[in-house]
Amino acid sequence: MRLTTFQKALWAAAGLACLAYGTWVLVADPATPPRAEAAFRPVFSLPDAEGRIRTEADFAGKHLLMFFGFTSCPDVCPTTLSEVAQVMDDLGSDADKVQPIFISVDPVRDRRLGLAAYTSAFHPAILGLAGDEVQTRAAAESFHIYFERQDDPAAPDGYTMSHSPALYLIGPDGDWLRQFAYGTPASDILNDLRSRL
Amino acid sequence: MRTPILAALLSLVGLPALACETFTIGNLMIEHAWSRATIGAERPGVLYVEITNTGSADDALVGIATPVAGMPMLHETVVTDGVASMPHAMSVPVPAGQTVALAPGGYHGMLMGLTTTLKEGEGFPVTLTFRDAGEVTVPVEVLSMRAEGPDCEHAGQ
Numbered sequence A: 001m002r003l004t005t006f007q008k009a010l011w012a013a014a015g016l017a018c019l020a021y022g023t024w025v026l027v028a029d030p031a032t033p034p035r036a037e038a039a040f041r042p043v044f045s046l047p048d049a050e051g052r053i054r055t056e057a058d059f060a061g062k063h064l065l066m067f068f069g070f071t072s073c074p075d076v077c078p079t080t081l082s083e084v085a086q087v088m089d090d091l092g093s094d095a096d097k098v099q100p101i102f103i104s105v106d107p108v109r110d111r112r113l114g115l116a117a118y119t120s121a122f123h124p125a126i127l128g129l130a131g132d133e134v135q136t137r138a139a140a141e142s143f144h145i146y147f148e149r150q151d152d153p154a155a156p157d158g159y160t161m162s163h164s165p166a167l168y169l170i171g172p173d174g175d176w177l178r179q180f181a182y183g184t185p186a187s188d189i190l191n192d193l194r195s196r197l
Numbered sequence B: 001m002r003t004p005i006l007a008a009l010l011s012l013v014g015l016p017a018l019a020c021e022t023f024t025i026g027n028l029m030i031e032h033a034w035s036r037a038t039i040g041a042e043r044p045g046v047l048y049v050e051i052t053n054t055g056s057a058d059d060a061l062v063g064i065a066t067p068v069a070g071m072p073m074l075h076e077t078v079v080t081d082g083v084a085s086m087p088h089a090m091s092v093p094v095p096a097g098q099t100v101a102l103a104p105g106g107y108h109g110m111l112m113g114l115t116t117t118l119k120e121g122e123g124f125p126v127t128l129t130f131r132d133a134g135e136v137t138v139p140v141e142v143l144s145m146r147a148e149g150p151d152c153e154h155a156g157q
């Protein structure tokens, strides 16, 4: 029953988005990242904890390990951030070639609760970004990922978020390389990264 | 601020590797009850536990209660068409002869309305209510935010 409601909401959101933006891929397909004539280069422009705008251009030359989530998420998000933290530890001297980035899909609340304290509790290398609604939506669309606020009277502040839980790997020249599905073991991510560094 | 009772409950923690002990009620074995540390009490906490039904009749986990959360609930993380959400679960089936895990990425206890920060190395009690077996209270071990489960092989149980 709740699934039906959720699916309806998905379709409603999809309809609106298509009207507004023409083409909007609702959910990234794990096997086939969107392809165009040129390489697929997702972009973002979002403030960090100090309010400095960070974009993909700031990290040219590094691999980016990107994740969209929210900090009031006790199950999915800690699992993925723990894996990212483990990967960063295990990369050793290659760790400075990889920048992990956590983009909040719940930016207002996450700024209030403290995004940097949360991400650094997993690993100090993880950079947390939290923008406004427009910046966040733009980044999500560029990455072809989905997120949505869901009302839930039992949840803190009366809502929770659904979101694409995968990790995205961007290359040193900004090209989309691949995604790691939710639950991919840290060792698999590490091996993939090592083969590229 | 902790009440004296809560402080007493939280202090049942000096015991090492709480999560590696086994508790039983009827034909149910309860093991590996753990949680992740939180930063403050504003974000929800989580509860994971394994339940083995050694009997020949199905049962179900229908509720959780703990002094550290005003609104604890059973949730299930589901990933549908590449989108993760966590709807409420009315109950978690515990079929005869099977082990059911509340574990990362699946069923979990969602501890909303925390009354205290959950600190690594501490513990708290949780009362599990089963449809048929009734209630059992077990200690939950708070592991680090990065933990993916208790490490019971090295616990010398």
Ligand SMILES: [Cu+2]
Pocket (backbone or CB within 6 Å): A074, A075, B075, B076, B086, B108, B109, B110
């Ligand atoms: Cu939950």
